[in-house]
Amino acid sequence: MIKDFLKKSLILPIAFIVMAVLFVSCGAKEAPAAGTETAAPVEESKSTLEIVKERGKIILGVTAGVPGYSAPDSEGKWQGFDVDLGRAVAAAVLGDADAIEYRPLSAKERFTALQSGEIDLLSRVTTWTATRDSELGVNFAGVNYYDGQGFMVAKDSGITSLADMDGATIAVQAGTTTELNLSDYFRKQGMELELITFEKNDQASAALEAGRADAVTSDQSQLYALRTKFKEPDNFIMLPEVISKEPLGPVVREGDDQWFDIVGWTLNVMLNAEEYGVTSANVDEMKSSSTNPNVKRMLGVEGGVAEGFGLDNDWGYNIIKQVGNYGESFDRNLGAGSPLNIERGYNALWVDGGLQYGMPVR
């Protein structure tokens, strides 16, 4: 009896002391070490560039699978237009486009992942809006794709325009600007709407395929991608209306101007390369023989642009050699060379009447 009592009364304090000692020692030794690895951006002393260089790779936030933008191929290698931009940044910063760790993120997770420092760069069909810029502690480094919100319906539904949709049930992905645009549009037109909100775009399009919803809405680019997954893609059509501007682009954490510049200028290099006719195939030749001063600066033959960004002189060369110019990436992933077969449209270069405009590299 007394023995039991002693045992019981001693076990607790001993356990407590052991725990306390463990906790204190962990706190003292490991917390700062862990801090540099995971929550690194919190420390003022280290920039994202330094962290990335030290780590030897970029942690890239992508979608969990939108064909053409970012999706793993049959060998499990990530492919797509948004992946290419991440690869270009890796090529610029580390000289190796493959030095990337991928983090597939849902629409809901993406900003938290970026804010908390879990990823270095978010390249994932994300719309640039005022609220996100002002309140979320993130910065948009540019626009790599001009998109707009569209609608997909079943061909035999008899719906040919948005005006036919009063009272319709529409499926949408949770936590997107799409959801807000849609509600705004129906409210403005005085039309009734039943909205079902799914976690993922695939589920929303599955609801259309099964007839649970009359339409699915999202950025048009994504609708094209989702349609390729249908059993009978030809039974579904896109409505002609586009109800919003959706400038999609890469996003970085606020407060690191150097990293912001690097990401933005990586996109500019890809755009300029297309404009000047530099491709992954002819970049070596252009580097040695081009007389265009713009090309020379971009490929690091002339001038010291790279130093200002804290990068090596061959950053532009690496981007184009390893990833290609904007047009190459577009064709390969979204355009004529892909199953999506999306027109360049607004995403043509400014010289061809589109909106894509690479800032001068000088």
Place this chain on the structure above:
Amino acid sequence: MNKTQGRNILIQTGMILLLLGLFTYFGYNYLENISKRNIGIGFGFMDDTAGFSISQTLISYTEADTFARTFVIGLLNTLLASFIGIILTTALGFLVGLMRMSKNKLISITALVYVETLRNIPPLLHVLFWYQVVFLNVLPPFKESFKMGEWLYINVRGITIPSFIPQQNAHTYSLLIFVSIIAIIYLSLVKKRMVLRGVHKRLWPWQLLFLLLPVIAAPIMNPYDMVLPEITKFKFSSGMTMRPELFSVVVALSTYTSTYISEIVRSSIMSVPLGQLEAAKSLGFPSWKRLQLIIIPQALRTMIPPVTNQYLNLIKNTSLGMAVAYPDLTSVFAGTTLNQTGRALEVMSMVMMTYLIISLVTSLIMNWYNKAIIDKKGDLLSKEDIPL
């Protein structure tokens, strides 16, 4: 105060200080980080316009309402699914539990298979099964509904039945039903008292009268107008529809949870001493009376605490509705609202607190009920009556 007490106080103070330290550390860390990243803090966002629509709302809601309202909408949907789920799971659980006790092998084995199959599948799969397999793939499309007369339509968009629109007499009629219910309950209490005092007088004809009164009154007073479902281009313009999202959540969770309840029912009944059954038999009670009067009242005492746990599980599991677009608290508030505002800490702490409060209130009610049942024995036998 002896030595152990002193030690215990020391330990507990230490633990509390440690926890406080931890909270302060994390809180400070959080505040420092968000100020560095220009993220605001506070609940001011609750008054902003939500701007998105929600498919199922129990109270009126438009896109122009605030985020505070989306919280209420989500909460009500969670409560609705929990409420229907708890009623269904209790009924099913009792039924299956009793079936397992049956001497008829066919019945008991059916119940056994039901329990063993359903409880070994994760609840999320149950929900997805009902939605993706049953609704989206098995049921007919909207325009080719499965029909029973003009009364019932079943299709991929849900189950639609006629709706009842209150007429002038509706209030009076509700009052009549209310009075009848009270009268029936009162009469049964009177009857009980009389039995205890050894008086025997027939009261059931009166009870039957009060039961029949609303039925007789219905066609005369015509308090509700029945409106048959009518199909328009995109939906039923009239009638009531149970959406597939709610149906999937409720059916999936109640079948899943009922397996646990049935096991609790079975083991509680088995925990009643065999002598009770034998005594009842020897007194000549018919079998269902034995169950109703002797076995179940005693089994209830052991049953209620574990059943409460299962209710809490069911309530928390309604958050799985998110997987099938059911607009519950998790989906609407911790999902869409969180994403539109970016206020992770505020929204998540609100949602966690809400689930905590729902759970605590449920336990409170169940504990109160448990106590009420245990106290019943006081009616017949008080402590003073025990010769000790």
